[in-house]
Amino acid sequence: MSYTLINSILKNHAELKDRTVFLIISCVSLFIRLPFFFRDYIDRDESTFILMGQSWVEGHLPYTELWDLKPPITFLVFAGIIYVFGKSFIAIRLLGVLLVTSTAFFTYKIGQEAHSKKTGLWAALSTVILLSLFGSLQGVMSEHICMAFFMPGLYLLIKYKKWKTTLLAGLLLGIAVMTKMNIAYALLFLGIFIFYDHNKKQHWTKAIGYSSLFGLGILLIIALTLLPYYLQGISELWVSSVFKAPMAYIGARRYSILKLAPTFVVLAGFFFYTWKKQLLNFKIVPIQYVLVAVLGVLFAFYKGGRINGHYLIQLHPMLLVLVAIALNKMEVFKRIKWKPYYLFILLLIPMETYLEYINIAKNKYERDTFFNGEGISVPKYIQDNNLDTKNILFLGYHIGYWALDAKPPTKAATHPSNICRDELFPFHNNVRTTSMEELRYIMETLQPKTIVTRKNRRVFDKKEEDENSYIDAYLVKHYKVVATVEKAEILQRLER
Template sequence: MRDGAKSASTYPYVILLLVVLAVVAYVRIRLLPVPLERDEGEYAYMGQLLLKGIPPYASVYTMKLPGAGLMYALFMTIFGQTASGIHAGLLLVNVLNIFLVYLLTRRLLDNNAALIACASYALLSLSQSVLGAFAHATHLVVFFSLAGLVLLLRSLECPRSPILFVSGLCFGLAFATKQHAAFLAIFGLVLLIRHGRLNPSVSPTALTRSCLLFLAGLVLPFVLIVFWLSQVGALEKFWFWTVTYASTYAAGVPLDTAIYNLMTALVKFMVQLPLWLMAIAGFVFLVSKRGNRNLRPFVIGLVISSILAVCPGLHFREHYFVMTLPAVSILIGYALTSVPHVMPPDLQGRLVPYGPAILFFLAIAYGLFSERSHFFILSPEEVSRATYGVNPFPEAPVIAHYLREHTSPEDRIAVLGSEPEICFYAGRMSATGHIYMYGLMENHRNAEAMQQAMVREIEAVRPRYIVAVNVDYSWLVRPDSQRAVIEWGGQYIREFYERTGITEISDTGGASRYYWGAQATGYTPVSESFITVYRRRFGM
């Protein structure tokens, strides 16, 4: 292709990319103050404690490795300990991910495909179909995994030991952020082995050395985490929560529930349907006889490993699908740049190079229009409510402000519910490390012991305030749940605490109502979802 034709075909994609990036940046900046949801609250609270020198698993129990909490601590150091600060960190990571998608796709295909891919990733990773406005750990998994892949491909072209080690290190950091990343790390190792086996110039000894170097980088973060926690006396709890308990969570849900979870998540992709259809078309063309055989093993491997990363436990949370978006974006780029190869010759002159660009423009326009309410109209609080229903995320900052104003920094609070964001906003330590009630309500052999441990911790601390969350999603009580901790909570509060606040969440979408002091004492909630604040009686 002549340089003039190449510039002409590239120009529309550059314009589209700049427009998409501008819109995405505007939306992300507009939604910086969106209230933290509970996963974000967990990472934020853990990061806040880390900044105070308090290690994870000593005062916060979680089945996740501490990578996300450490990254949140970094975000808050740079941007401040607020929801906006955390989402500014997400914005930074998103920009880096877009750039890495560009680098990876350009290395695999060409510049046009790379421009299409990073514009696609920018929009898809913002979509509410994957809860894109919220700083889930999956965005961090994408960042470290993409960095690992880019470095790995670089090391395969120009063998250098430090690059290969750093590639493994990136995959190790992805795993330390979320264990689901193990499948992407395995994909990286398979790529390395495949390259060595197919390249006659790579001896078995050299391949073994390369694999060991990659694996050394891969396991280093986990080894350092284990060493760190052993030094601070938290290794036993770390092992229980991330291995013993996590294995019961990852064991999965019944098949009918798994299918329902998957279908519920996939239906939400309709808001970006044209882009997903383009990705499917790209995959079909890739595996066809006319597909790019050199590209096929890498992309198919990336697709499979990304899908497997979504599957542990068969919960299929919406934000898990963020890990599939790099592969999806590459396929979109491949599909559109392959259009000239599948068109009749008499149409190529009239539709190339602008035909694919027009298709891409229409797909982007459809996505922006479909999500216009979330992107451009709803306030940050309304976005939270529209996304998460009656979950008390918009109310948490108000409740936390009351707690902060009525306690000293040394006072402890207990949240009877799965709302760690309240502890973060209030800047007060929880009286118990059990920041989620879900594990206590699940039917497994450790549930009773976990409930008893939570009771002992709260009774030993005698928290200044207790926040009782009467929201179904904050407990997920099942028919087979053990309810001892619920019964204990009611009795303990009646004996030692007095009501000082009620927050009532409207069941019909109206504004929440807050009652404090004497107003709260005699008020009976009408809504099914409400949060009650209790203060310990003086002298008790």
């Protein structure tokens, strides 16, 4: 039956309706991501976004009570979900499905404009896979939110050449940049290309008008995120957190150029090969827009000096459109006939999903709940044993604050790794200037009664040698392990 359905879609792809494609993408996205609805946390960044969103729901603007290195719309999205659905992992993970579906659907639409519905569909399905599997992508990352707005904005620029759609594209891309700042380079590249695209026949007025409208939409969204801070007289906190802190972070956390080189070499090889073999027609306007966006993202990676796995979420949707077009034109792929056993190969791809389905079934059998992970089991143990939750520090599994209605002891502790990012301290008004000062303040002045760490893991990254040496020695001297819950250790402060 599945083989017949796929064969029918491939043969009749030109007759596919948008609602059918959207339904297909939605079902694939839901199937792949569903078993991860019940995990406590998948990436530590997602846990931090949840804490920031919860703080906003309770009336605290981002950066005022808690702090993290992201623009405010990331936290607004989480705050909206929490405000409507309460503390629900399922609602947050369902948001992830919707974000991936939106991104993939507009990948399909762009692929359709650049080549064909068939090409767009394969690019869209590949987008779902690469935005949902491998590493920590099953959670909701800021890049997921960013691309859910970026791709429809890019589609509007490609499909329509009207004043109102250009303004709307600017608004959508403004939301994207206020979710993930490094996408700003792609917006800059696109703005320049809009001017070029509308000035091909020396239409200076039109070129200036369209590019200005595009920029106006972006600036309007940025201004709206500033507004609540301006009204409270704390505009400088917004400027520092949104603009200054990311620049300081980039300057302090760059990779070696050798780590960046493989990605750039492979993509340069791809573009050269597809140009040489005429697999991509770079004279077609939709392909030009996609290429400009790809180059903007790559330039952001270069300027940022690092490429983490989840950063590639910003690259994959556009790149997959170009890859799908190139593959569709290659003779070797044209000769391939769809066979039933190809379905078996396709079904092997989401292996992580199958393993997680098994994991939640096992957890249901053993513990009578689908929900699993230390972020759930540790808070439950703390509550069941009446351990202190008012003065608590999560050095691991910090989603536990959310379950316990607790708060991190300082702004820098919102995300545990931020304790060691002393280059960011000036931007959230921290009176302490180094990570060691911050750590000593937390441990020796605040003296948390309860601490949660990851069992048999260093508290901080390996390169943070001084901080690890200090915290290890301090915990041995002043704390005792009262329980080991799965892969977490719960420590209590010794009475002196």
